[in-house]
Amino acid sequence: MSTQIQASVLHGVKDLRIEPRDLPAPAPDELQIRVASTGLCGSDLHYYSHFRNGDILVREPLSLGHESSGVVTAVGSSVSNFQTGDKVALEVGLPCEQCTRCKEGRYNICKDMKFRSSGKSFPHFQGTLQERINHPAKWCYRLPEELSLDVGALLEPLGVAMHAFKRSQMPKDATVLVFGAGAVGLLCAAVFKLKGAKKVIVADINAGRLDFAVKNGFAHQSYTVPMRRGKDIDENLEIAKETAAEIGKLDGVGEIDVTFECTGVPSCVQAGIYSVRSGGRLMLVGMGHPIQTLPLAAAALREVDIVGVFRYANTYAESIEVVKEAMQSGPDLTKLVTHRYKGLEDAPKAFEMAGKTKDEDGKLVLKVVIDSIEGAKSGSRL
Template identity: 80%
Template sequence: MSTQYQASVLHAAKDLRLEPREISAPSSDELQIRIASTGLCGSDLHYYNHHRNGDILVREPLCLGHESAGIVTEVGSSVSGFQPGDKVALEVGLPCEQCDRCKQGRYNICKDMKFRSSGKSFPHFQGTLQERVNHPAKWCYKLPEDVSLDVGALLEPLGVALHAFRRSQMPSGGAVIVFGAGAVGLLCAAVAMVKGASKVVIADIDAGRVDFAVKNGFAHSSYTVPMKRGKDIDQSLAIAKETATAVTEIGGVGEVDVVFECTGVPSCVQAGIYATRPGGRLMLVGMGNPIMTLPLSAAALREVDIVGVFRYANTYQESIEIVQQGMKSGPDFSKLVTHRFVGLDQAPKAFEMAGKTKDADGKLVLKVVIDSNDDASNSAKL
């Protein structure tokens, strides 16, 4: 027996359509979940605006959305530990669990990963901008009573930040610079704060975002990066050195142990190399230009490790602990959700808002979330 529900489906660039779909009862190892909060991220915006994400093309109608939490409505026959009414966060990447990477616990780089809302695998694994989904219980995480559904949706991008932190090998009491004060940059800064960094400086071209970071306890200090571009590579590298010097002088922090580069912009990656101390690490978190000119000798001669970061693995339980710690002593992760739209018919407006830095009232836009329907009892207050 199947039930009809609504889904927001992308057919072409900026062509979202509300369509009926059918869902059957969950399989024995699955939960059926009413999606109550889905955050929009950069990859969603790329698909929405361009019908592609870099080299990955959308080849069939696709539901976007992968930062999600919801409420269990049905439980598969062999599932234990869950019951209808439970609040859960969804980990939406399903690895093969058989390859060497999976066996090493690095399933985030499994070649056969199926990831909701991505066009990489075909048929596409449909995203969470649907009223309901069936999802393996193994990849669902029960939320404590004091963690809202919107914060539950943030556990996905928080996982990226936590994974980046783990790979950074930040020493105890280390100093950190974060380039980029979007949602992921703010989360990287927050994780460093929670993990005991002695100094966290966040840098961005948007003064409003870096001010938000400091005022809300996501970083100790901030730097607003001037809008300067070089005419050639030599001039560009000179500007990057200037930026690195200016950022490292904030609060007398000096060269830092770890730089989290969350923009993907070549000038910030260049500045990140110059700002990292000998033996430190530059973490490439942002997905940006695929081809860059970098001062590699400046990294090699000082043994600065340049480390890639892709999604996350085994992060959800610790991420829940981090947001609970933030509720007691800061930062308050719920403040990252700045705009909320109720109903899948509001998805086009939500995507347009997510593409802005400020709304019509001048309010900062950080994380936009969509509730799949207008059932007020399942709103963010839960």
């Protein structure tokens, strides 16, 4: 028996509509979940604003949203480890589970990955800005009673930070630099502190975000990156070198063991290469400019490893434990949720806010969350 639900559906640039969909009963291996909390991320915003994300074009109406949690409303016949009423976080990427990468445990780079709210696979795997969805129980994670649904939604971007930490091979008592104080950069900083980094420095052009990072215990120190641009690549590289040197002169910093670049901005990637010590690592977390000019000799001659990070794999269980630890020792990850909108009807307002750094009252914008409340009106062009 199917249930009619409402979904927020993107039809073009900033063209969101609420439409009815028939949702069948969950398959034997699935859960039916009332989506409760969905955070908006950069890829969602790109699709909303451009109807594409880089080279990925939207080819059919698409529901956005993938940072989500919810409540189980129905359980498939072969599922025994969940029951109705359970709070769950959703891992929304479904790999093939048969290829070599999947068998290595690196399913995040499975070439046949289906990822909710992404236009890469076709037909598109519809996102979570719907009242309810069916999702394989294997990719759902029960939330402990003490964790809120907001935290459940944050487990998705937290997974990126956890995956970056694992791939970094961060040494004990490391000094770590994070470029970018957006939600992912702040989550990276929090994970590194909780995983034993001796010192975490966050660098960004936005002084308000840096102030938030230090005051709320996400980082030990901060550095405001100056807005400097050179007239050519040589001058830009010199500016990047100066930025790295200035960070290294901060009180008590010294050598940086690992730099995590969370912006994708060429000047930050360049400064990331110069900032890290010989034999250290530069982690490319941010998805920015696809083609960049980099001082590779400065990396190769000092054996600086440049390592890519794409989404996450095998992170949710450990991320839940990290969140529980953060509840005891800080930082308070829920403070990342700065703006909330109720119901699918408010999705356009939420997307517009997610594209800002401050709201009309001057309040910092970090993570915008949509609470999906059942009962949306269909036929609305938003």
